[in-house]
Amino acid sequence: xxxxxxxxxxxxxxxxxxxxxxxxxxxxxxxxxxxxxxxxxxxxxxxxxxxxxxxxxxxxxxxxxxxxxxxxxxxxxxxxxxxxxxxxxxxxxxxxxxxxxxxxxxxxxxxxxxxxxxxxxxxxxxxxxxxxxxxxxxxxxxxxxxxxxxxxxxxxxxxxxxxxxxxxxxxxxxxxxxxxxxxxxxxxxxxxxxxxxxxxxxxxxxxxxxxxxxxxxxxxxxxxxxxxxxxxxxxxxxxxxxxxxxxxxxxxxxxxxxxxxxxxxxxxxxxxxxxxxxxxxxxxxxxxxxxxxxxxxxxxxxxxxxxxxxxxxxxxxxxxxxxxxxxxxxxxxxxxxxxxxxxxxxxxxxxxxxxxxxxxxxxxxxxxxxxxxxxxxxxxxxxxxxxxxxxxxxxxxx
Numbered sequence: 001x002x003x004x005x006x007x008x009x010x011x012x013x014x015x016x017x018x019x020x021x022x023x024x025x026x027x028x029x030x031x032x033x034x035x036x037x038x039x040x041x042x043x044x045x046x047x048x049x050x051x052x053x054x055x056x057x058x059x060x061x062x063x064x065x066x067x068x069x070x071x072x073x074x075x076x077x078x079x080x081x082x083x084x085x086x087x088x089x090x091x092x093x094x095x096x097x098x099x100x101x102x103x104x105x106x107x108x109x110x111x112x113x114x115x116x117x118x119x120x121x122x123x124x125x126x127x128x129x130x131x132x133x134x135x136x137x138x139x140x141x142x143x144x145x146x147x148x149x150x151x152x153x154x155x156x157x158x159x160x161x162x163x164x165x166x167x168x169x170x171x172x173x174x175x176x177x178x179x180x181x182x183x184x185x186x187x188x189x190x191x192x193x194x195x196x197x198x199x200x201x202x203x204x205x206x207x208x209x210x211x212x213x214x215x216x217x218x219x220x221x222x223x224x225x226x227x228x229x230x231x232x233x234x235x236x237x238x239x240x241x242x243x244x245x246x247x248x249x250x251x252x253x254x255x256x257x258x259x260x261x262x263x264x265x266x267x268x269x270x271x272x273x274x275x276x277x278x279x280x281x282x283x284x285x286x287x288x289x290x291x292x293x294x295x296x297x298x299x300x301x302x303x304x305x306x307x308x309x310x311x312x313x314x315x316x317x318x319x320x321x322x323x324x325x326x327x328x329x330x331x332x333x334x335x336x337x338x339x340x341x342x343x344x345x346x347x348x349x350x351x352x353x354x355x356x357x358x359x360x361x362x363x364x365x366x367x368x369x370x371x372x373x374x375x376x377x378x379x380x381x382x383x384x385x386x387x388x389x390x391x392x393x394x395x396x397x398x
Contacts, residue, residue: 014139019171023164025147032234033245046357053349055107073181079112084168091161123182145256152249224348225375231353262315283316288376295366
């Protein structure tokens with residue numbers, strides 16, 4: 001980082017996203033078990049997982065506009081308070097509709113992800129932003145790794161929902177004390193980006209094979225595949241291996257640990273050796289193979305070996321895709337283009353679990369993994385067509 005003030009800000013943000021993700025993953029692996037006990041079938045459980053993405057998709061633009069007007073810091077802090085309310089609802093839920101409400105409120109609180117990215121853009125020098133965002137991703141992976149294990153340990157001891165809410169309140173106090181308000185972006189810049197969003201979406205829908213839209217669709221297929229697995233993974237482990245809410249957290253901890261190691265230690269050297277485009281293809285292939293092999297695993301050990309390919313692949317796929325998107329975006333449109341990518345990703349996060357839940361219930365418990373593998377094959381094939389040419393909207397007018 002370029003200075004002590006910037007370093008302090010990024011460390012505070014890393015603590016914020018770590019604790020936020022810790023609270024989120026205390027609850028997420030337990031959700032299918034709680035929902036089944038209340039009478040939910042796999043389709044409704046998949047819809048419940050998707051409810052989070054729907055709320056995040058709807059709320060993110062509102063959080064962004066409010067942060068432009070009132071500041072980044074207040075929106076981040078309010079988001080933490082909203083998350084605490086959501087986890088408290090989860091703990092007291094005695095019906096399926098209350099679990100749906102909890103997921104919706106959680107998703108609305110997580111709409112502040114874009115605000116945190118904007119905070120980085122406001123606070124960190126341009127040449128240091130990629131590194132800062134990489135550190136935030138590593139902190140997120142650490143929360144993903146630890147949260148499920150903490151949640152499983154909390155079952156029968158302290159309510160996991162209340163524990164997650166307490167973590168959010170602790171995070172709020174930490175941010176209130178140590179997170180300053182950054183210098184905000186110029187309003188004119190935001191106005192220019194907002195005016196181009198509709199044209200960008202139309203471009204991506206009508207011309208998916210052009211360089212920039214192709215990258216966004218690779219990200220979308222990858223996210224849909226990953227979330228399809230997440231939507232039914234706990235149910236699959238319960239049916240095949242007898243895993244319950246007291247032990248499920250360790251599996252999510254394992255996946256999160258592999259992701260953390262990959263993103264913090266191996267992502268940089270892999271990109272330096274292979275280049276971003278080839279690393280993106282290797283990542284897509286790794287996820288596809290992992291998804292395809294999971295149903296063939298006959299023991300916990302072979303399951304862990306197969307599932308390792310998934311966090312290995314996503315650690316290569318998603319950061320390189322986002323980096324390539326940012327490089328190909330026209331000057332002054334980077335934030336808007338990345339926002340559109342997140343919108344496409346939000347739709348994928350919503351559809352993936354719903355499709356997986358339906359396939360799980362009506363076709364077979366192994367078929368959602370093969371569906372996810374097919375989606376990743378699409379991403380792999382599309383990644384093969386990514387060339388060196390610039391793919392900005394200006395160079396590819398619709």
